[in-house]
Amino acid sequence: MSTKSRLEAQALRAHHGPHEVLKGIDIALPAGSFTVIVGPNACGKSTLLRSLAQLHPSSGGSVLLDGHPIAHYRPRDRARLLAVLPQGAEAPEGIIVANLVARGRHPHRSLFQPWTAADQSAMEAAMEAAGVSQLAERTLESLSGGQRQKVWIAMALAQGADILLLDEPTTFLDLSHQIDVLELCSALNCAGKTIVAVLHDLNQAARYASRLVVMRAGEILAQGLPEDLLTPGFIDEVFHVPCIVIADPLTGKPLIVPKRAALAN
Numbered sequence: 001m002s003t004k005s006r007l008e009a010q011a012l013r014a015h016h017g018p019h020e021v022l023k024g025i026d027i028a029l030p031a032g033s034f035t036v037i038v039g040p041n042a043c044g045k046s047t048l049l050r051s052l053a054q055l056h057p058s059s060g061g062s063v064l065l066d067g068h069p070i071a072h073y074r075p076r077d078r079a080r081l082l083a084v085l086p087q088g089a090e091a092p093e094g095i096i097v098a099n100l101v102a103r104g105r106h107p108h109r110s111l112f113q114p115w116t117a118a119d120q121s122a123m124e125a126a127m128e129a130a131g132v133s134q135l136a137e138r139t140l141e142s143l144s145g146g147q148r149q150k151v152w153i154a155m156a157l158a159q160g161a162d163i164l165l166l167d168e169p170t171t172f173l174d175l176s177h178q179i180d181v182l183e184l185c186s187a188l189n190c191a192g193k194t195i196v197a198v199l200h201d202l203n204q205a206a207r208y209a210s211r212l213v214v215m216r217a218g219e220i221l222a223q224g225l226p227e228d229l230l231t232p233g234f235i236d237e238v239f240h241v242p243c244i245v246i247a248d249p250l251t252g253k254p255l256i257v258p259k260r261a262a263l264a265n
């Protein structure tokens with residue numbers, strides 16, 4: 001049996017003001033899986049990720065980390081097990097990469113404890129794994145969007161958590177940087193991390209996810225293997241896009257080809 005951390009939610013509800021955004025979500029995120037959450041705009045994907053990470057208050061149900069209510073964990077204990085990269089993460093102006101990644105060590109350090117050799121090696125290993133070691137002395141502002149995203153992932157890795165929650169980690173990146181970030185996630189997953197990411201691109205989701213979670217209007221419509229879920233009928237039902245689905249010639253995974261309007265019927 002795996003000793004890695006497990007995250008799950010039972011009957012999870014969340015609101016934004018009077019609007020119920022999550023309507024009773026049951027989800028289990030198996031240790032070592034690469035779960036991708038997809039669904040139409042405004043269906044509640046980010047709210048789900050934020051609620052799982054305790055960045056958004058739930059209004060019912062529970063989130064369990066290793067079988068215990070996550071709300072019972074002290075923030076630093078929780079942060080050792082679960083790292084989250086929300087959309088639009090912000091850093092202090094002028095901060096250099098090494099210092100930002102070092103912030104990932106906060107849950108492992110007490111207030112007056114000096115920086116230790118273990119902190120240094122965890123920080124360097126995180127930068128190495130994320131491929132940003134050569135950027136250590138650069139300011140965050142001086143980096144491209146893709147480089148920045150990898151630095152944020154390095155910070156999350158420095159936290160040493162088993163579980164990484166990533167909200168649209170490829171947004172605003174060109175194709176090459178999208179692939180870079182997804183390959184990094186895949187490599188981290190192969191190295192044992194549990195990855196949960198919100199993505200919009202169904203073909204990328206199909207290629208990288210070991211499990212797909214499909215949301216609609218605050219509920220989970222389906223979850224399972226991408227190859228089981230991504231049928232033309234299901235995609236049309238959820239996204240209103242007539243398409244054909246073929247096997248990706250490189251991976252054998254589903255490859256969604258939207259039909260041109262003239263061919264839609």
Ligand SMILES: Nc1ncnc2c1ncn2[C@@H]1O[C@H](COP(=O)(O)OP(=O)(O)OP(=O)(O)O)[C@@H](O)[C@H]1O
Nearest residue numbers: 016017019021039040041042043044045046047048
């Ligand atoms: N801070 C907020 N205040 C009020 N309503 C919000 C807030 N954040 C999200 N919402 C609303 O909650 C619903 C779900 O939003 P959420 O961002 O979780 O969806 P999403 O599936 O991640 O969307 P997208 O694909 O567009 O990023 C939407 O109707 C949105 O307008």
